[in-house]
Amino acid sequence: MGVERAAAGTSAGRKQQQRSILTQQKLLDAAIAAFSTNGFMGTSTRDIAERARVHHPLITYHFKNKGELWRAAANRIFREFNISLVKAMAEVPEIDPKARAEAFIRTYVKHSFGHPALHKIILQESSYPSDRLDWLVATHLKPLYAMVSGHLVKLQELGIAPPGNPALLYNMIRVSAGGLLALGLEVKGTSNINFDDQAQRDELAEMIIRTFLPGNLPAQH
Amino acid sequence: MGVERAAAGTSAGRKQQQRSILTQQKLLDAAIAAFSTNGFMGTSTRDIAERARVHHPLITYHFKNKGELWRAAANRIFREFNISLVKAMAEVPEIDPKARAEAFIRTYVKHSFGHPALHKIILQESSYPSDRLDWLVATHLKPLYAMVSGHLVKLQELGIAPPGNPALLYNMIRVSAGGLLALGLEVKGTSNINFDDQAQRDELAEMIIRTFLPGNLPAQH
DNA sequence: CGTATTTAGTCCAGATTGGAAGGATTAGGC
DNA sequence: GCCTAATCCTTCCAATCTGGACTAAATACG
Structure with a gap:
């Protein structure tokens, strides 16, 4: 997994050089920044190379072409997000669904601010149909929803989350965090x-929790 | 107001011809569609002209340049929205703040679906700083918020809307409607x-109301 | 030290860009 | 029904940018 060199399949030869993975990282960082602000079509490989302070033909060398670079960038974004998520959820007791949901939201908001590209890329690609969007949905978005969906329904049954179509609810929560971030400048x-301001970020998280998880856990006995 | 011909200032001459305003309309429609899916930079005047089935130099003739065309498009988007809003609010009793808020949300959602550009343009422009964004904020976005802000605080005081920073709440509501729409494909x-599906649109509106206006009006006496 | 890997430097053929210029056409006022 | 301003069509341009191919130099690994 991870970053794969797309050059000729020389699997038997030497190992990858240090500077190679460094420039790949630089290119990925730059690609994420560029793609998330200007979209795929609005970004040129030269722009990416310039941001990365790297000669632009190196994109071809390391990632074969623009499309593959985009995919590698998207993969990194979601991989990092998943790591954040897994780590955060591990610290919350399995049995308390509300606490878990709160932790999820806090992590989501926090990570979103640290990595705005997570939402910006999605927004950019959603504005018109494309193979990239299809791939994004199938590879990353659908699995994420599948993971969360069941828990959300349970929260609704417990009266913690408001009733209604869980898919709608899920997306409302999602855009309340990510969409607001994407609109940051506005x-x-x-x-x-x-x-x-960190305080305002925290406030947003708490506000989302307060709004979308207004109920309390029914008393145990 | 409205669409203004940007050609040489011949205010004393004849009046504008019918076909002129027709092509202006066609250009504006096309511009709105193009700008909202591809952003300002991602849209070429030729693309717009092609969508409008009009020769591209006519853009220069009617709107001076690409930037002015964008502004005219934005103006039309917001003008239409304001008309929708005013019309809808006129039908709701002044004294019932919750009913007014509900009507506002329903109108907002309904109009958003009929005119997706309203949100898409904002999202497109928010992704990087620009004079256009500044103009958009100053001319349309800030006044709208100023209009709503007071009412929202009142709703919070009445316990109808959840407490917290009203600006955050306002934007959460906004993106729950518009952001979801922008993500439509995804x-x-x-x-x-x-x-x-119309039913799912209505469901979204009701869900937003249920979530963001959970409280009831205190009993009168 | 040799060699595979990585990078630098050039080049390209084509497409696209916003806009200018000038002649043809149309419609509105008389 | 004409005359003229308003509108439209056609053509052109110069600049810039596009993604990617190709070769030679440089570098790091074994």
């Missing part, structure tokens, strides 16, 4: 909110 | 939701 201009 | 792929 929100900053329109109201007095500035998500550079 | 949501369709990920879950079983299809916003082409």
Whole structure:
């Protein structure tokens, strides 16, 4: 997994050099930044190379072409997100569904701010049909929803989350965190909110929890 | 107001011809469609002209340049939205704040689906700083928020809307409607939701109301 | 030290860009 | 029904950018 060199299949030869994986990292960082602000079509390989301070034909060398680079970038974004998620969820007791949901939301919000590309890429690709969107949905988005869906329904049954179509609810929560982030610049201009401020980020997380998980766990006995 | 011909200032001459305003309309429609899916930079004037089935130099003639065309498009989007809003609010009794808020949300959702560009344009422009974003915020977004803000605080005081920073709440509501719409293609792929279905749109509106306006009006006496 | 891997440097053929210029056409006012 | 301003069509351009191919130099690994 991870970053794979796309050059000729020389699996028997020497091992990958250090500087190679370094430039790959630089290219991925740059690609994520560029793609998430300008979209796939709006980004040129030259722009990416420039951001990475690397000569642009190296993209071809390391990633075969622009499309593969995009996919590698998306993979990294979601891999990192999944790691965050797994780590956070491991710290919460299995038996308390509300606490788990809260931890999920806090992690989601926190990670989103640290890695805005997570949402921006999705938004960019959602604006028109493409193979990339199909791939994104099939590879990353659908599995994520599948993982969360069951828990969400359970929260609704317990009266913790508001009733209604769970898919709608899931997406409302998602955009409340990620969509707001994507609108960061606009929100900053329109109201007095500035998500550079850690306190305001925390406030958003708590607000989402308060709004979407208003109920309490029924008393045990 | 409205569409203004940007050609040489011949205010004393004849009046605007019918076919002129027709092509302007066609260009505006096409511009809105193009800009909202591909963003300002990702859209070429030729693309717009092609969609409008009009020769591309006519853009220069009617709107001076690409930037002015974008502004005219944005103006039309928001003008139409405001008209929808005013019309809907006129039908709700002034004294019932919850009913007014519900009507606002229903109108917002309904209009968003009929005119997806309203949100897509904002999202497109929010992804990086630009004069266009500044203009959008100052001209349309900030006034809208200023109009709503007071009412929202009142709803919170009445216990109808959840407590917390009203600006955050406002934006959460906004993206729950518009952001979901912008993600339409993705949501369709990920879950079983299809916003082409009127019933699912209504369900979204009701869900937003249920979630963001959970409280009831205190009994009068 | 040799060799496979990685990088630098060049080049390309084509497409696209926003916009200018000038002649043809149409419609509105008289 | 004409005359003229308003509108439209056609053509052109110069600049820039596109993704990617190709070769030679440089570098690090074994």
